[in-house]
Amino acid sequence: MKRLLAPYAEHTYAALRIVVGGMYMCHGLQKIFGILGGKAVVGDSFMYFGGLLELVGGALVAVGLATSLAAFIVSGEMAVAYFKFHASGGLLPIVNHGEPAVLYCFVFLYMACRGGGRYSIDALLGKRGASSG
Helix, strand or coil, X not given: CCCCCHHHHHHHHHHHHHHHHHHHHHHHHHHHHCCCCCCCCCCCHHHHHHHHHHHHHHHHHXXXXXXXXXXXXXXXXXXXXXXXXXHHHCCCHHHHCCHHHHHHHHHHHXXXXXXXXXXXXXXXCCCCCCCCC
């Protein structure tokens, strides 16, 4: 028996990709430009580079361009962020406040494997991995 929501899988994946990419991009906007309630990082090249990855990677994921590569890179960024800034605060993410980093890491890892999906620029350009079949 087909799942009730199976016909909407591509639409739902597109929504996930757009929302997660957009939210991630907002973190970069905070770090780079100090907008959206954030404070621009000044004099911290590590955080600035992270902000650039978030801004550019989030935008690429949101529109579905070079999705697998962009998602793979920012998934790695979140793994680094977790171990550099959170893991020393306790064993579990709920304790060390690293849940967002862990969630972003694994959602982006899934997107890196899946690609942009049917509703992406990758699909419009006919890139391999743009749709999950």
